[in-house]
Amino acid sequence: METNNVTAPGIDLGPAARLIQELIRAVDDRQLDGPTPCPDYAVRELLGHLLGLTVAFRDAAHKKSGPTTGTPPTSALPVLPDDWRTALPPLLDELVDAWRSPAALEGMTRAGGVDLPGQVAGMVALNELVVHGWDLARATGQEFRADEASLRSSEALLAPGDDDRTGPDAIFGPPVPVPADAPPADRVIALSGRRPDWRPGD
Numbered sequence: 001m002e003t004n005n006v007t008a009p010g011i012d013l014g015p016a017a018r019l020i021q022e023l024i025r026a027v028d029d030r031q032l033d034g035p036t037p038c039p040d041y042a043v044r045e046l047l048g049h050l051l052g053l054t055v056a057f058r059d060a061a062h063k064k065s066g067p068t069t070g071t072p073p074t075s076a077l078p079v080l081p082d083d084w085r086t087a088l089p090p091l092l093d094e095l096v097d098a099w100r101s102p103a104a105l106e107g108m109t110r111a112g113g114v115d116l117p118g119q120v121a122g123m124v125a126l127n128e129l130v131v132h133g134w135d136l137a138r139a140t141g142q143e144f145r146a147d148e149a150s151l152r153s154s155e156a157l158l159a160p161g162d163d164d165r166t167g168p169d170a171i172f173g174p175p176v177p178v179p180a181d182a183p184p185a186d187r188v189i190a191l192s193g194r195r196p197d198w199r200p201g202d
Contacts, residue, residue: 011122013099015147016129017092020050023136024088032080036139037198040077043139047088048078050132053112054091057125060111061098061118072113099125127154131192134185138198144185151184158191 024047032044041049052073059068081087098104105118116124130150137144160175173193178186186196195202 011099011105011119011126011153012149013096013122013126013129016126016133016150017096019145019147020129020133020136021089021092023133023140023142024085026142027136027140031140034139035200037135037194041135043136044080045078046132046135046139047084048080049073050136051080051084051088051091052078053125053128053132054088054095056111057121057128058091058095058098060109060116060121060125061095061101061104063107063109063118065110069110070113095125123153123157126150127157130154130188131194134189134194139200141200146185146188148184151188154188155184155191158188160191 027043027047032042032047034043036043036046038046038049056068056071056073059066099122105122107118108115109118109121110116111121111124130146131154133146134144136142158172158175172191176190176193176195178190178196182190182196189196
């Protein structure tokens with residue numbers, strides 16, 4: 001995973017994490033097998049991925065080495081545990097607290113099997129919450145209300161650079177064109193390779 005030369009002094013994952021906590025409370029069990037903007041994921045796999053990345057980036061903030069930080073996210077299809085409704089919200093709180101420590105942004109860490117500067121890893125963690133929060137909202141028919149600071153961070157991270165977004169290891173697809181005056185959320189989602197107008201059934 002290559003990233004642009006971006007910095008963000010102070011990273012607050014709180015608003016993005018709270019939005020996901022709100023979204024999951026409204027997910028109906030009947031929606032778990034429904035489609036999402038991630039072609040390989042139904043809602044249950046998307047939630048499983050959110051749970052896994054929450055643990056991975058929490059541990060990355062603490063500079064922990066092991067399976068949670070060393071396993072690529074594409075190694076297996078995520079499995080959603082039965083207790084996800086009670087397990088995910090406190091894990092998101094732990095993620096937020098972990099990245100509020102100045103030490104999390106210092107030095108190098110690892111997430112998804114990739115070594116990253118702490119500052120960049122924090123931005124990647126925030127972007128994962130923003131983009132997959134949008135995925136969850138869109139897949140379950142809910143409103144997506146990301147905060148401005150989180151969207152700015154994601155837009156800076158996802159802005160086209162020298163990274164290859166078409167190879168087999170690419171995390172995101174090629175950016176989707178949107179009007180110059182598109183809302184910030186649409187610009188971020190388009191930069192992630194998703195269609196901002198995606199709806200279930202597309």
